[in-house]
Amino acid sequence: MRILLVHNHYKQSAGEDTVFFAEAALLESHGHIVEKLTLTNNDVNSVTEKLEAALGVIYNSKSARIVEEKILTYKPDIIHVHNFFPLISPAVFYVAQKHHVPVVMTLHNYRLLCPSAYLHYNDRLHLENIHKTFPVQAILDKAYRNSYFQTTSVVLTTGIHKLLGTWQTKVDRYITLTQGGTEMFRNSSLRLRPEQLVVKPNFTTDLGEGAAEREDYFLFVGRLSPEKGVETMLKANAAFPFKLKIIGDGPLREAVEAHAATHPNVEYLGYQKRPRVEEELKKAKALIFPSEWPEMFGMSIIEAFSTGTPVIATNMGGAAYLVKHNQNGLLYTPQQAAELVKQVQLLNQNKELAAALGREARQEYLDKYTAEVNYQQLLDIYTDVIRKKMKPTSAITSADFEFYKN
Structure with a gap:
């Protein structure tokens, strides 16, 4: 053809x-x-x-x-x-x-x-x-x-x-x-x-399955801008100080840097090339996808799936169709920091659930999102x-x- x-x-x-x-x-x-x-x-x-x-x-x-x-x-x-x-x-x-x-x-x-x-x-x-x-x-x-x-x-x-x-x-x-x-x-x-x-x-591309025993942090990868839900994520982190790594750049960079400076549980890594992103995905407890606009898709979601990493995402746009609640990840209402906190706490407290969601995420990738x-x-x-x-x-x-x- x-x-x-x-x-x-x-x-x-x-x-x-x-x-x-x-x-x-x-x-x-x-x-x-x-x-x-x-x-x-x-x-x-x-x-x-x-x-x-x-x-x-x-x-x-x-x-x-x-x-x-x-x-x-x-x-x-x-x-x-x-x-x-x-x-x-x-x-x-x-x-x-x-x-x-x-x-x-x-x-x-x-x-x-x-x-x-x-x-x-x-x-x-x-x-x-x-x-x-x-x-x-x-x-x-x-x-x-x-x-x-x-x-x-x-x-x-x-x-x-x-x-x-x-x-x-x-x-x-x-x-x-x-x-x-x-x-x-x-x-x-x-x-x-x-x-x-x-x-x-x-x-x-299949990034390969991540570590069976995950490290104690959640990960955000993306543009640091209002529509990406960055401010809601920071608000949730301020209310419940979970360990968080942030990769990306954008207009909200200064706000992220200021938050990281006053919250030792947050590590801002700036823009990173793909190998470092893959490395962090394979070790993270979950990817946070807090987008507050109806994204058409969500590449970082299926990249996380390929590493067997579950996703906590807003229940809107492409994320609502990629992430199945309590199957390969968890969903929460956009702009609701308290709901995001609950999902983070759930994975922190239930290691078996986190592992099960990760296994299903990996299978979802193999079934639907390979080349x-x-x-x-x-x-x-x-x-x-x-x-x-x-x-x-x-x-x-x-x-x-x-x-x-x-």
């Missing part, structure tokens, strides 16, 4: 970049011919470049020509878009349709529904944006990069293409990362057809989309299916 992967990189590397490269390598390892078409925001620096990017966000003619040239020379069987914002623009979908190439898009965030991409800004959730064609109040709130102008460009782009029917007619299949994501997008202003949405989680499981899911999606795009159902044969597997 010839697969064209399309992605617009942000200035700072994000989880979407990790998934993009991981899926590309996975497909190549199984013999597929993979071509990558990428643009990066690092190329947008001057005033002129920023103006061109802003003006082209609704439909970038330059990017359209690049995509068309790639289609004509590479002749892909399918195009998989991970991120088109802002440089590639929705032009990719129009060019693909012009050349009758089926398109799959992974919904890594909520950009099509909310300019912030997170449904969280100015320290609170904004679920009201889900049902609005043009969330005008978000512009007044400067939801994207604290900018009226940049927020307006995002709102206009997604809204205009809602009116044009782009999201309904130019994308054959959307991949969501959990069932919760599917439900969110299905009941939104995008008005997608049910058959356009399919669930396929992310995957992670091989993910490959089969991705291949099934591609094959189904290609078959339905290229032939009427009555004309599909088993030979077609076997062809696209190779």
Whole structure:
């Protein structure tokens, strides 16, 4: 199968970049011919470049020509878009349709529904944006990069293409990362057809099972920002001084450093590369995932699962679907520090429960989040989309299916 992967990189590397490269390598390892078409925001620096990017966000003619040239020379069987914002623009979908190439898009965030991409800004959730064609109040709130102008460009782009029917007619299949994501997008202003949405989680390399006897600390790994629930976690730690290691960086770094300075049970490790994160995961009693926005997934959760480490998470977003209460981890209500304390105390007091949750977490990883499981899911999606795009159902044969597997 010839697969064209399309992605617009942000200035700072994000989880979407990790998934993009991981899926590309996975497909190549199984013999597929993979071509990558990428643009990066690092190329947008001057005033002129920023103006061109802003003006082209609704439909970038330059990017359209690049995509068309790639289609004509590479002749892909399918195009998989991970991120088109802002440089590639929705032009990719129009060019693909012009050349009758089926398109799959992974919904890594909520950009099509909310300019912030997170449904969280100015320290609170904004679920009201889900049902609005043009969330005008978000512009007044400067939801994207604290900018009226940049927020307006995002709102206009997604809204205009809602009116044009782009999201309904130019994308054959959307991949969501959990069932919760599917439900969110299905009941939104995008008005997608049910058959356009399919669930396929992310995957992670098997980090290997951690220590049977865990050390006496809990671990947080992630961006130090309000939507990640860092402040609630610190409040819980202040109320009940459990041992905590914190890995990450972000706007709340000073608050974390100040807390660690006055709470000797807390160790702030700053940003750490993957080997150190893996090491800490394998020794921790549990990972704390206190996110207070409906995250699409939660890579650190399945990484913890692969090491046999249970997770204490908020009962919302992707975490609520990945973590099964009293099976592979524990759940609590977002922003409720007292509930988080109770879950921490439970694992501190019940060593057998912690071990049982860890064993189930490891099994959950093996059953659902390995590379091989993910490959089969991705291949099934591609094959189904290609078959339905290229032939009427009555004309599909088993030979077609076997062809696209190779």
